[in-house]
Amino acid sequence: MNSTPERLQRAAESILENEALTADLDDAAGQVLMGWGIDQAQRIVAPTLEMDEAAVEEATYQPMRALRKMLRQVNKWAAMPDFLGLEKILEEAATTYGAGYVAPDAEARTQFIDQITSGVQNPAENIENLRRFIEN
Secondary structure (H helix, E strand, C coil): CCCHHHHHHHHHHHHHCCHHHHCCCCHHHHHHHHHHHHHHHHHHHHHHCCCCHHHHHHHHHHHHHHHHHHHHHHHHHCCCCCHHHHHHHHHHHHHHHCCCCCCCCHHHHHHHHHHHHCCCCCHHHHHHHHHHHHHC
16 A cells, blocks of 8 residues: 555646646646646545555546546636636536535526636636636
């Protein structure tokens, strides 16, 4: 069994080593996205710290896969936010955040997109705002 720090470090590295997650972003936006990804990866892995490796793989495979898909969608969405992109991100967020996650309703989604698209597009701020929106 791996120690707690090792397992959390591996979760962080699985995000940091995936260059495709930030391919379309500038450094500031990439750092914001990576911070979000690392936080989520470690949140996904934290409950498994007492499990053996086989059980960890089974418990984390789907949420980690959804997290990477969500981050790739955010990468695309950050520079040009739109409603369809938000919907794709929220689909993955449901698996990433787990069983207790409740996505914002359709009205909140529309208001969020209207708010984001009404100002100057700053990818780093868009990602920060999206994270707050998703995490309620």
